[in-house]
Amino acid sequence: MSRRTAPTAVRWSGYVAVAVLFAIACAFLSHWQFERNESRAAELELVDRNYDAVPVGLADLVPEGSTLDPEDEWHPVVMTGEYLPADQLLVRNRPHGGTAAFEVLVPFRLEDGRILIVDRGWVPPGESSREPDAVAAPPEGTVEVTVRLRPGEALTSSGESVDGGQIPTINLPLIAAVVADGERVEQSAYGALVSEQPAPATTLGALDDPSADPGPHLSYAIQWILFAIMGFVFIGYMIRTEIRARRDDDEDDEKPADTTGPIARRRRDHDADAEDALVDALGR
Template identity: 45%
Template sequence: MRRWGGYVALTIVFAVVCGLLSWWQWARRVDAVDEIAKIEANYEADPVALGDLIPELDSVVDSAEWHPVEMTGEYLADEQLLVRNRPRNSAAGFEVLVPLQLADGTVFVVDRGWVPAGSTPEAPESVPAAPSGEVTVVVRLKPGEPEIPGRGAPDGQLATVRLPDVAALVDAPTYTGMYGLLVTEDPAPAESPLPALRPVEDEGPHLSYALQWIAFGVLAFVGLVWAVRRERKIAAGTAPVARRERDAEVEDALLDAQS
């Protein structure tokens, strides 16, 4: 009886683990669905003023992600930074960040696009220059990225789009909560980095994985019930005998009869 108590406890633990894994997959699906909803609602929306969506310099407005905003200012080209290790269609490259100083003196970080790595992966061959003088830009908002412990970058480059690192280089109040992926520049330069790609609207296999983990937890109890019933049949002498055992018994009976 103690042995079966252990089996029951093990089955319960397994089922709980399956339930937690199912919940984790379901939560990932919810996040993916929310992200798709934001893309569908915001990506092709009409541009609005930056202040209409971001009230403070350090604000991170989740519902504003991917929404276009329009602003006018001057690029601080001397403070340009490259974000390393940014693949695009399996090719290695960099994102080009250039601070844009607005009319009120604040600075907003613009990701002007992607450039491929050069002959070595450490730097691009060239980076198209940002327009000089006053420029009007339309960008799609994105939250800044966190720091990755242990990952560094050489001078003039960043490991991630960590906006406080950009702000530390700029002698002006800087937006550190969100930055923008460039859509258009006016006046448009003759050459620009490659624009950001539209994100893929795919929720992934999380729903099927969540259901599979639930099924595994249920099957564990089904297996336990089957094992208990079989044990009882064996104890009562009503369990089916394996064919090999029956054949061996027949052979023994024939030998006894002959002797």
């Protein structure tokens, strides 16, 4: 290997190494997006299977002493009992109606004594924005309620807790700690309201249906694969460009001097004139 070739080979090896590392990173990101797409597809399939299923009793899905099976999320449950409006809580900063709304949580005591937290809907912020102007009361007395089961939410990273009857998230252990008979509160699930019988005099804003958007994960995964391929194409283009430039330089170095062109002819004429002038000078 010549001295000229050695640095070039090292440089090209560096190009290829960069392309390989870039492709590995793209493969990792593509795999991550494929996994997210699969997870989102599973979520959509779960909603499609459970959302409009026939309502069953709470004990059929969450027997006392057990927890909600993730495969039963969104499944409708019908219950008979009474609301406990004295322990009503508001979940702040919920995105409804283009505002930072409040969701209204009311404990619901079943006939067997268990308590399920029911998210009855939402209300817009009031003029002060720190609390709503009014919250419609739930039906009084014995009520038949249909809800869809949802798992509880985690606390915020800031560690916020109950503040003036408001909470940052639907964290069921936190709620159980502040409501009456908290030991009877179901802590693995709460209910998103579907219907109430009898209906209340004033209804709250209905909770949004879950999104059916699969998200951009599949397209992102394919894009990362294309980026990896483009990385190799770009490196190949750079190497080919260098080879072509070197070939042109080598051809220029090997080309013989031009002895017939106009420049060469002018040089010969100039030399002849100089010789004639020298002969004339000597003849004198």
